[in-house]
Amino acid sequence: MSISDYQGIEVDDVVIIGGGAAGIAAAVKAVSHGLKATLIEARHHLGGRLFSFKDRYTGLELNNGEHLILAGYEKTLDLLKQIGEVDAVEIQPEIEIPFYLPDRTPVLFKSSTYFPIKGFPGALLSFSLLNFNQRLKLINRLRSLTAKVPKNCSTVGEWLKGAGKEEIDLLWKPLTLAAMNCDIDEADLGILRNALIEGFMKGGGLGFFKKTFREIFHNSAGFYLQSKKVKVITGGRINAVECSSNKIDAVYTANGGKFRGDYYIFTIPPEQLLKIPSFPISGSLNAFLQRLEYSAIVNVYLGFHKQILPDDFGCLPGSYPQWFFRVRYLNADPNLTIYNLVISSADLRLSESGIIVKCLLDLKKTGADFDEKDVVYSRVIAHPRATVKLTPDTEKLRRAIIIDCANLSLAGDWTNTGLPASIEGAVRSGYDAVDVILN
Numbered sequence: 197m198s199i200s201d202y203q204g205i206e207v208d209d210v211v212i213i214g215g216g217a218a219g220i221a222a223a224v225k226a227v228s229h230g231l232k233a234t235l236i237e238a239r240h241h242l243g244g245r246l247f248s249f250k251d252r253y254t255g256l257e258l259n260n261g262e263h264l265i266l267a268g269y270e271k272t273l274d275l276l277k278q279i280g281e282v283d284a285v286e287i288q289p290e291i292e293i294p295f296y297l298p299d300r301t302p303v304l305f306k307s308s309t310y311f312p313i314k315g316f317p318g319a320l321l322s323f324s325l326l327n328f329n330q331r332l333k334l335i336n337r338l339r340s341l342t343a344k345v346p347k348n349c350s351t352v353g354e355w356l357k358g359a360g361k362e363e364i365d366l367l368w369k370p371l372t373l374a375a376m377n378c379d380i381d382e383a384d385l386g387i388l389r390n391a392l393i394e395g396f397m398k399g400g401g402l403g404f405f406k407k408t409f410r411e412i413f414h415n416s417a418g419f420y421l422q423s424k425k426v427k428v429i430t431g432g433r434i435n436a437v438e439c440s441s442n443k444i445d446a447v448y449t450a451n452g453g454k455f456r457g458d459y460y461i462f463t464i465p466p467e468q469l470l471k472i473p474s475f476p477i478s479g480s481l482n483a484f485l486q487r488l489e490y491s492a493i494v495n496v497y498l499g500f501h502k503q504i505l506p507d508d509f510g511c512l513p514g515s516y517p518q519w520f521f522r523v524r525y526l527n528a529d530p531n532l533t534i535y536n537l538v539i540s541s542a543d544l545r546l547s548e549s550g551i552i553v554k555c556l557l558d559l560k561k562t563g564a565d566f567d568e569k570d571v572v573y574s575r576v577i578a579h580p581r582a583t584v585k586l587t588p589d590t591e592k593l594r595r596a597i598i599i600d601c602a603n604l605s606l607a608g609d610w611t612n613t614g615l616p617a618s619i620e621g622a623v624r625s626g627y628d629a630v631d632v633i634l635n
């Protein structure tokens with residue numbers, strides 16, 4: 197339902213503001229417990245940062261960057277199951293990542309049959325870009341980290357003092373960038389540890405979306421919620437909150453809608469909360485918002501008439517783009533192969549053409565098979581605020597956030613989930629917010 201179709205006020209059990217992964221998860225969980233829910237989204241589609249767009253040059257529908265999930269992302273997989281989209285993700289039974297280095301044959305990060313250890317530790321032990329001694333040290337380092345966060349180390353970089361440069365450059369830098377969108381010298385160690393334990397150590401590998409985000413998070417999620425009688429309202433930006441006696445009484449959209457509920461779950465990004473002047477911001481939330489910084493992600497899409505690399509995806513340690521993915525949810529033009537190159541924690545000062553040239557040069561160095569004339573399509577999309585940056589400082593403030601309003605919960609990838617700002621963090625926060633109401 198669009199906001200223009202909406203008339204009148206109804207009192208629901210819960211009003212959820214923001215229709216990204218966190219808001220969808222909150223709505224799914226709310227209805228599964230018999231709560232009456234309204235979901236209000238500012239844009240005309242659900243999914244938030246999980247959106248697809250029609251590319252004006254090719255006419256193809258592209259996702260907002262390849263989003264990786266991990267086999268251990270239980271809540272995300274649960275949400276996909278609930279909305280009937282569990283098959284939209286292909287999960288590796290065991291971790292398997294091709295590593296592409298300049299002028300070398302790609303090396304597979306995968307456990308070898310020579311060793312009895314499987315999964316992520318097995319892949320570390322078999323990682324032939326490091327010598328055996330380095331690998332043993334790496335395993336011990338991982339084991340002591342998963343046991344507990346060492347004292348006096350708050351960033352990943354501090355923890356890696358004493359580790360070899362090769363180990364850091366080949367493994368920890370790309371891993372930290374992928375998991376936390378943050379450089380090792382800034383990334384909070386405890387959060388990386390949680391991501392390793394939850395995402396990698398339970399077995400299984402990476403998960404790839406096989407459909408567009410529009411199909412999954414707008415169409416299927418929207419259809420499921422409406423079939424469960426959730427009022428899904430798009431095009432309704434909440435811009436005012438009415439409060440009395442430490443409680444929210446109603447929320448208002450910019451275009452005149454008024455919504456009332458017993459509980460309110462705000463799942464919108466932190467900078468959007470600041471744009472609602474009457475939002476009840478507590479002192480601890482304000483302290484977090486004041487220190488908050490964002491990390492950018494740049495997605496580069498390159499099109500060729502052929503496949504230029506033997507694998508469908510790969511990690512590119514030391515290169516400007518850190519990962520490449522062949523866009524696999526497209527089956528439109530058999531003569532067009534599109535690659536999505538990802539630059540996490542990106543510096544946004546480079547021009548688009550500068551970014552493309554750097555990407556092409558680095559791809560060439562890894563042995564990609566193409567000439568300049570083979571590049572039939574290129575596009576750069578920068579996300580200056582892709583995710584919040586979880587440094588030790590901001591993580592401490594995030595953990596300390598307390599809400600002074602009796603019927604308000606916050607959710608979203610930036611809230612206190614113990615995880616990096618990720619799909620899993622967002623979904624978990626949405627589920628947790630409903631648990632607070634139920635309890």
Ligand SMILES: Cc1cc2nc3c(=O)[nH]c(=O)nc-3n(C[C@H](O)[C@H](O)[C@H](O)COP(=O)(O)OP(=O)(O)OC[C@H]3O[C@@H](n4cnc5c(N)ncnc54)[C@H](O)[C@@H]3O)c2cc1C
Binds near residue numbers: 239432
């Ligand atoms: C390029 C890119 C690559 C990424 N890669 C990965 C990855 O590989 N793996 C991974 O796990 N995560 C990845 N992420 C992060 C992931 O997309 C997010 O963590 C997740 O989608 C956040 O969901 P959310 O619901 O918390 O927030 P959002 O998706 O931002 O949803 C918030 C919603 O609130 C709405 N809203 C805002 N203000 C208002 C208002 N006033 N009233 C009503 N609605 C409002 C917004 O329109 C939005 O739809 C990536 C992000 C980007 C940008």
